[in-house]
Each structure stands twice: as C-alpha cells, then as structure tokens.
Amino acid sequence: MCADLVKTICPFCGVGCGMCLKINEQGQLLSVEPQQNHPISQGKLCEKGWSTPYAINTNERITQPLKRINKKFYPISWQEALTTIACELTSIIDESGSQTVGIISSARASNEDNYAAQKFARAVLKTNNIDHCARICHSPTVAGLKQSLGSGAMTNSAKDIFDTDLILVFGADPTENHSILGGHIMQAHAQGTELIVVDPRVTRLAKLTSMHLQLKLGSNIALINALLHVIIKEQWFDKNFISSRTQGFEQLALHVKDITPESVESITGVSAELIRTTARAYSQAKRAMIFYGMGITQYVSGTNNVISLANLALSCGHIGKVGTGVNPLRGQNNVQGACDMGCLPNVFPGYQGVAELESQEKFSNAWGAKIAQQPGLTSLGMTKAAQSGDFHALLLFGEDPVVTDPDQNHVKSSLKNLDLLVVAELTMTETAKLADIILPAASFAEKDGTFTNCERRVQKVNQALAPRGEAKGDWQWLQALAKQMGSQLLNWQNSEEVFNEMASLTPDYQAMTYQKISDNSGLQWPCTFDAPEGTSILHQQSFPIGRARFICVNHVDIDEPIDDLFPLLLTTNRLHFHYGCGSMTRKSPLLERETPPGLLFINPIDAQALDITHQAPVSIKSRRGYVETRAMLSDDVPVGLVAMPYHFKEAPSNQLTNTAQDPVTKMPELKACAVAVTPLAKGQPPKTIQQLQGEQ
Amino acid sequence: MEIYLLDNLDLLQQHLLIQHQLYQVIEDDNGQCSWQQQTKEGNAPLIAKLPQSSAKDFFFAEHENLLIFNGEYFQETLPKPAPFVLFGALSCDLTAISYQDKFFKDDPYYQARRQHCLLVGLDCVRPCQQGFCPTVDAGPGVREQSADIILHPLENQQWLVITTSDKGSEAVKGLALSVAHWHLLTQRDLVLHQCEQDFPDNTYITQAIDKLNSGEIKDSFWQQLAVQCLGCSGCTTLCPTCSCYSTRSITVESEQKKVIKQQRFWDSCLYEGFQREASFHNPSSDAGKRVQRFWHHKFGNEFFTEFNRHGCVGCGRCEQTCPGVIGIHSVMKRINSDA
Numbered sequence A: 001m002c003a004d005l006v007k008t009i010c011p012f013c014g015v016g017c018g019m020c021l022k023i024n025e026q027g028q029l030l031s032v033e034p035q036q037n038h039p040i041s042q043g044k045l046c047e048k049g050w051s052t053p054y055a056i057n058t059n060e061r062i063t064q065p066l067k068r069i070n071k072k073f074y075p076i077s078w079q080e081a082l083t084t085i086a087c088e089l090t091s092i093i094d095e096s097g098s099q100t101v102g103i104i105s106s107a108r109a110s111n112e113d114n115y116a117a118q119k120f121a122r123a124v125l126k127t128n129n130i131d132h133c134a135r136i137c138h139s140p141t142v143a144g145l146k147q148s149l150g151s152g153a154m155t156n157s158a159k160d161i162f163d164t165d166l167i168l169v170f171g172a173d174p175t176e177n178h179s180i181l182g183g184h185i186m187q188a189h190a191q192g193t194e195l196i197v198v199d200p201r202v203t204r205l206a207k208l209t210s211m212h213l214q215l216k217l218g219s220n221i222a223l224i225n226a227l228l229h230v231i232i233k234e235q236w237f238d239k240n241f242i243s244s245r246t247q248g249f250e251q252l253a254l255h256v257k258d259i260t261p262e263s264v265e266s267i268t269g270v271s272a273e274l275i276r277t278t279a280r281a282y283s284q285a286k287r288a289m290i291f292y293g294m295g296i297t298q299y300v301s302g303t304n305n306v307i308s309l310a311n312l313a314l315s316c317g318h319i320g321k322v323g324t325g326v327n328p329l330r331g332q333n334n335v336q337g338a339c340d341m342g343c344l345p346n347v348f349p350g351y352q353g354v355a356e357l358e359s360q361e362k363f364s365n366a367w368g369a370k371i372a373q374q375p376g377l378t379s380l381g382m383t384k385a386a387q388s389g390d391f392h393a394l395l396l397f398g399e400d401p402v403v404t405d406p407d408q409n410h411v412k413s414s415l416k417n418l419d420l421l422v423v424a425e426l427t428m429t430e431t432a433k434l435a436d437i438i439l440p441a442a443s444f445a446e447k448d449g450t451f452t453n454c455e456r457r458v459q460k461v462n463q464a465l466a467p468r469g470e471a472k473g474d475w476q477w478l479q480a481l482a483k484q485m486g487s488q489l490l491n492w493q494n495s496e497e498v499f500n501e502m503a504s505l506t507p508d509y510q511a512m513t514y515q516k517i518s519d520n521s522g523l524q525w526p527c528t529f530d531a532p533e534g535t536s537i538l539h540q541q542s543f544p545i546g547r548a549r550f551i552c553v554n555h556v557d558i559d560e561p562i563d564d565l566f567p568l569l570l571t572t573n574r575l576h577f578h579y580g581c582g583s584m585t586r587k588s589p590l591l592e593r594e595t596p597p598g599l600l601f602i603n604p605i606d607a608q609a610l611d612i613t614h615q616a617p618v619s620i621k622s623r624r625g626y627v628e629t630r631a632m633l634s635d636d637v638p639v640g641l642v643a644m645p646y647h648f649k650e651a652p653s654n655q656l657t658n659t660a661q662d663p664v665t666k667m668p669e670l671k672a673c674a675v676a677v678t679p680l681a682k683g684q685p686p687k688t689i690q691q692l693q694g695e696q
Numbered sequence B: 001m002e003i004y005l006l007d008n009l010d011l012l013q014q015h016l017l018i019q020h021q022l023y024q025v026i027e028d029d030n031g032q033c034s035w036q037q038q039t040k041e042g043n044a045p046l047i048a049k050l051p052q053s054s055a056k057d058f059f060f061a062e063h064e065n066l067l068i069f070n071g072e073y074f075q076e077t078l079p080k081p082a083p084f085v086l087f088g089a090l091s092c093d094l095t096a097i098s099y100q101d102k103f104f105k106d107d108p109y110y111q112a113r114r115q116h117c118l119l120v121g122l123d124c125v126r127p128c129q130q131g132f133c134p135t136v137d138a139g140p141g142v143r144e145q146s147a148d149i150i151l152h153p154l155e156n157q158q159w160l161v162i163t164t165s166d167k168g169s170e171a172v173k174g175l176a177l178s179v180a181h182w183h184l185l186t187q188r189d190l191v192l193h194q195c196e197q198d199f200p201d202n203t204y205i206t207q208a209i210d211k212l213n214s215g216e217i218k219d220s221f222w223q224q225l226a227v228q229c230l231g232c233s234g235c236t237t238l239c240p241t242c243s244c245y246s247t248r249s250i251t252v253e254s255e256q257k258k259v260i261k262q263q264r265f266w267d268s269c270l271y272e273g274f275q276r277e278a279s280f281h282n283p284s285s286d287a288g289k290r291v292q293r294f295w296h297h298k299f300g301n302e303f304f305t306e307f308n309r310h311g312c313v314g315c316g317r318c319e320q321t322c323p324g325v326i327g328i329h330s331v332m333k334r335i336n337s338d339a
Ligand code: SF4
Pocket: A010, A011, A012, A013, A014, A015, A016, A017, A041, A044, A045, A046, A047, A048, A049, A050, A177, A178, A179, A180, A181
C-alpha cells in the first residue's frame, strides 16, 4: 500500500510535468500519479512519465563502483575508485596539462549536479573542457537566438498555448517528443486556434490540420525567406514594432526582394499558393506563436535556420507579448538548466563569457581559486582530440554518446583511445562498457535538486527513495573526488547550499530559493531582485541586446544529396515511447513492446519499388556505415524519404548519419543524409549492430 | 439494515482503528487528493473529494509476483493483508469495486485482499467537477450493495450511519450509537435527489451511448478520433473499472542461485502492442479500433448484459488526465456532433 506521496518532476523531457511518486512502507517506489494542479501538466502525464517506476526499479541498476580489467568489470570500493581516478587525473594533468582532461555532464542531471560539474572542471581540474549533450540538440538555438534576440531560451510560456490565435509548428513533433505540450496544442486547436505545421513528415499534428507545409529536407530558410518576401511585399509587417524595437529591416527587405514563393517552389516542394496563405495567416493573426524543434536545428544550416525564424517573428511583431514568441522545444528534462549552469566550454553559469576578464575575476574571487583561462573544447572537440591522442581523461555522467552522438564508430574508437574514462550511470550503457571505472549514479527519485524546463521554469525535485546500493548523486561524488584531489571547493552540506551558491553567481536565478520555488510550483527565470516573482514572457520592453537584429541568411543545400549509389534521403525522428538513447525508457516492458528493436519508416511506393513488405528485414547503408532493421510501411513519410528513430542500440541511426557540421555551433547534420535500402532474404532476422561488428 | 445517529465521527474512526488499518482521502496544500493511512493519534477530517488514483490498487496491485521459483521450490505469494477499512469512499469508486469484484471473482490475489477490507462509503451531497454518476447509475448516494457502511452528512454536523451488510453491523458492534428515526432516510433521499438535480445536463452522454450501440458509427470516425490518442495509458491507469494486465517473467541470477518470478502488471488496451502476437499479426493494430474497443467496454450493450451495468461509473478521471483531449466528455460530445 502507498504510505507516502512525494511530489517531484518527471525526469524525461523538457516539458517538466508534475508527478507524485507513491512509496510503500518498505520505502520502495510503487507507482506514479500526475500532480492534479501542476501549472503545466494539470493532471496529465505521457506514457514515459507513467512508466517511470520501471526505469528506477529495474534489476539492472549499477549498485557499486566497478573497475574494468580487460573486458570484464569487477566491483571495487568507493575509496578505491576515488583514489584510482584522482591519481590518474593528477598524473595526466602533471604530464600533459589540464587541457587534456574534461567533463561531459548531463542534461538529465539536476542544476546542482551541473553546477558542481562545471565548477569541478574550472576550479579543480582547471580546464574549460566542459560540455553536455545540447550540442546535438539545441546549440544552434542558443547561438542563433543570442544573435537575433540576445537570449537563447523559449521566449514565452506553455500556458500561452491557450492564449493565442495561431500556432506555427516548425520542424517539431511535439505530440511525440513533448507529449503534454503537444496535447495542449491539440486542445487549443480543437477550441479554435489555427494550427500550421511545417514538416517533411506527416506528423500527428499535421493530420489534425488542413495547413500542412510538407517541405523538403533542409529547405527551411528558402521557405521562410519566401514567407518574408510575401509579408513585406504585401505590407503585412508590423511597422511600429520594427521601427521601435529592431534594426536591420531594410537590409532584410532588400535581401528577400527577389525570393518569391514561385522561385522556391522547387527547392521547398511547397506550392507558392500555400506559402502565400501561410504568410497571410501568420502575419495577420492577432497573436501567433512559433514552436520549433530539431527539424530546425539538426542541419548544417542550424544556426541560420533559427535566425530566420527570429526574422519571421520580429517582422510581424509576434514577440514580447502573450501568445507569441519563438519557442524552441528542447529535448531533455534539464537541457535548459545544464546550459544555464554553464556546462558549456565558453560560458560560466548565467552565460557569462569565459573569455571576459570581468567574469573570470568574478568567479575566481567567489570560488577563492585560480580558474582555467584557456578556452575549452566541446564534446565533439574532446572526442576528436582523444582520437588524435591530444586528450587523455574524460569524466562523463548520464550520457550515452556511443548511441546518441553522430558517427558512432568514431566516438567509440576515440573513447577507447583515452587513458581514463569514468562513467557515472544508472545502468550499463554502450558508453559505460568502454569505461575504466563506472560509478553507480543515484536516480532523480533518490536526490534533491532542481530541473529547469523548456519554459525556463525552475522546479524542485524531491528525494523519495534511498539511493540504490552504494549509488551517489553526481555532485556528491564530484565532491568526494575533489576532496581526494586535495580540494575543499565543493564542500557543500546539501543540495540547497549548492543552489544558493549558484543563485548568488547567476543573475537570472538571483531571487530564487528552494522555499520560494516550492511555494510557487516553480519560478521562471529571469527571477531577479527586480522581478522576484519570475518572468513568464521575455523581451516585453526591450531585448537584452537593446534592439533585436534582423540578420540576412541564405538557403544552404543539405550536405549530402542523393545520387545513384545512395538514392534515398534518411532523416531521424523520435518515437514518443522512447527517450534519448532509451537507456531509461527501454526498461519498461510496456514501452519496449510498443516498438520492435529499431525500425525504418518507408513510403509504400518506395517499398514496392524495392520489393520490401511491411515488417520485412532490410539493410540500410550510407557512406559511413551499415545497419539492419525492419521496414515499417507508412504514408507518413513522403516518397524518396526514409526515417529512422535513434533510440535503439541494436540499430543505431548514427551509424549512418552525416558528420558535416553547422559552422557556428559544430552541430552535426543529423536530419539528412543519403542512403541505400535493400531487402534482406525473407525470414532472415536483421542482425544487431553488435552482431554485425562481431561482438557479443 | 440499521440506521444510527452519530455526533462525532472521530468515535467511529477510533473504533474501527482498533481492529483495522484505516485509509482515508487526504488533500494536500496543492489540492492533490490521495488515500493515506490514518493512525489513532491524528485523524484528518473526512472530505468528499475524489482522489486522483481510485481505490483499485488496494485489491488489484499495480505489480505483483504471482509465482516465485527460488531454484528449488515455488514460494507462496498470496497476500495476507491485515484487516483494513477504506473510510469515506465515494459512490462512483464503490460501484467500480463491485464491478471489479465480478471481474476478479476467481482471482485469488484480488480476493485475498478484498476479503479483508471493510468499505465505508460516503454520500456526495454536491456534484463534483467532472463527474456524472447519476447518468450511469453510480451515485451520488452510495448504493446499498456496494458498501458495508454508509455515512451521510446531516445539516447539524451530525452523521447518519447506515449499516448495509453483516460485516458492517459486526464492525460497529461495541460502539455506543443511538438508533435513528427512519424519517432521516427520507431526508437523505431528498438531499441526494437535490444533488442529482444540481448536476449539469448530461443528456449528450445518454444520446452518445445510444448512438454507440446503434452500429451507426463509422470506422473513419474512430480513426479520426484516435489520431489524438497518444497511448499514454493515463485513462486505463486511473479508470476505476479498467483491469487489463499482462505478465512477464523476471530472472534474477546471483552466483549461488537463480530466482524466477512471474510478475503481473497493469497494462493498457490502448497500447499498440497489447494484442500483438509474436508473428506481428495484430487484431487491433489500428488505433481507431483500440479507442473504439475502450469505449465499447465502457458502454457497449454486450457488457451491460454481462455485468448488469455500464463499465463506466462516471468519475470523470479520464477527461482530466487524457493529454489527447479524448476523455469521456470530449468523446461523448464528438460522438453526438461528428459521428
Ligand atoms: S511530456 Fe515530458 S515531462 Fe511530461 S510526462 Fe511526458 S516525458 Fe514527462
């Protein structure tokens, strides 16, 4: 029977739904229920949220530190683990310098854990080599919106969905990836809010609206420029807003002057007429809200895609008001927080520049320590440097780059090249298998802390269970490791102390305390002494950069078009049953059953031409790799395009994806590459990548 | 049936606590209502609020081991709960328990818990937000067959205590209760009748039920509706009458021995994989079929005949929890307008 009900926040996605954990008399997690009056989720959860107990209660949890000797892992004591790691780190730093070690923290971990990780890197290891997985999700958002608006976060709030006239969903599949927000959009649409969906695939939302712009992969900028062309030509823009709040409009007008809807029909595959209707609807709506996702960011043109969405919103004055804005849908539960905490090589907490002398002094004074000055490496930079032998030790938690990073083979060989790889995890992952030392991590239900959701809401996570076995929270083991290395810099007594130190150094979190966060069901930053109740809408009076900037951008072709050898385009997508690398959600027998291990969506017409039947085994080959899986015939993908979810370690799509990068953020082009698909012999089950590569 | 008057409910709670563990619905600061165990030391006031999770997991556990084989022999897994009382269960949830009693008639795990439970029902004298129990004959007054004891609040802070079963009579033995005049029962009827009148007009539900059973609704309607089903399992998890489950075996291997457990867990008929067979054949691979099946289970005539009532008790939980906006009220309205 349920003896205790602990309020906390769902650990899966950036929506940050409120859930209660039901605990029995023996202190075990029985099940969950939604928080009835949570400001966002209002008594709802998606299937991932409902399946939380399976992720935590699994028998496969790692419960003590493990040391790898050859291919086998042996249990060791925490003391031995810490001594080994500390010795190795110290000797590597002594020999090769601090720039050869680094940390990859986690968008799944709490703000407190992330704050501790970057402080450990900067003040103990003395390196700015600190990053997390946002690199492969939304770094173009941060880079793009920063240039256009001055801040890289969602401008508005989830509740605005019910307070707008038109919702434009661009390259995002919210009912699968941010289900509860997706549900809000369905509800608003059912109640009369106009809905426009721009996506190469027929997503669930696309099925619910008559306005679906099924554009070709990678043609976002061409489409948006044509929309701007129409809006400017027809004088549908917001003159007052443009003259009082922005700069650069004339150049933009000139830039798109010749980009007529007709001129982009063939690049985008969208009819000129539909472009015109969309331009009118968006610009003439009293309030219109843009949501976008990885269909915008995961391209070589990622940063520019984001910039052009900002151009669109700015031109119509759809920003800084209720029911408007440019709203990135960020993947993991705390990806916003991990960025806010400065788990990025170029910024301290609160986006204070590592290169700026003033910030360097601020942090070195506050911490009472010398800190790293040299610029740091991104996660991709670290793996590259490891490959070439210039990087020797990596501490990594809550991430599985071997499955989620582009170009899996490259990641694997570079991680193998390290002298020391430490991975803190809940369960064994593909990356953890390569570690020298594995540390048992505490799950979200086993610790106190905060997560920051996609609408900048900082919410309290409350400990409901004792850590499994010898598991420790991330900041706790970082603290122990710092002590072992002779540093007292991480000596907090509890999570609240970590939070308070962070808040005192992070302007946007200035006026937050645990008590206030709990009392208000979360606080949205900026929460400063001037705005102690938090801020639900950004940029109401001015932009952090004063005037917002229109920036001219051009269409860029995808890096790898199709050819005779690789005649189909592959894009990646997510299924709402699974999350990230699947290491948590795949522990649920219910969600695991929903989809076979790996699949490829293919249009029936392409399938027929290739003699492929529903559920038939197929092989997929690109210039970089080869995988086998099963075909799923579906009209949701257009002819010429195939789509593959990336959750499956048996058939990881990143064996195939392109490593060409966005020049600004190094974001790889995960959304498009050329492949060849062939049927396998009937009755021959697809081999897993592990079998193909000759491992167990 | 006996009827008594009680001035102080605390006396009844304390009396029941002597021989039972007592659970009651508690509301926290944020308005979250849930069943919580009460002790002799502190009894929260009784509230007529529907808890987010119904009482079904008191009997039909969310996960339970049906069999444990420890390498040498099978271990007994039948639960042996201490006697307990659900104090102040509302009529819709009690009706759902009666419904599940039938469904799990021969299930030893369910029955082991059910037999140790005393049900004390509480009349609703005001409609709740999403509920429509009168439309489906499940409230607002507690039905005699669905509880052992019924509590009815009287205007002067007094309580009417009605015992409706031997178990109920047995449970109040030894408690100093004054016998009440029968006219208080009439007064109760009037209050409940008034409460029924206060519910919003729910004829669209009745009309939709008729339409649903007329065979007129096209497959395309269900398909369109099912685009909105995210397969979250929220409705089936919170619905007090849903009882889908699956089983799996879990093997825990240590150096000394291998333990195999056969575990049963709550499932959802709205998951695509619920009926899929190993060959990939699936009689309900179409989401429209799954959503249709769910509502047929709640309102189809065949089920009415089998259980002598609708499978829906009108609690309204599915409306609140469905992220796809296809809970009871939304679906019934759409059946009327679009089907
Ligand atoms: S929408 Fe996101 S936060 Fe909400 S329940 Fe689903 S995974 Fe959790």
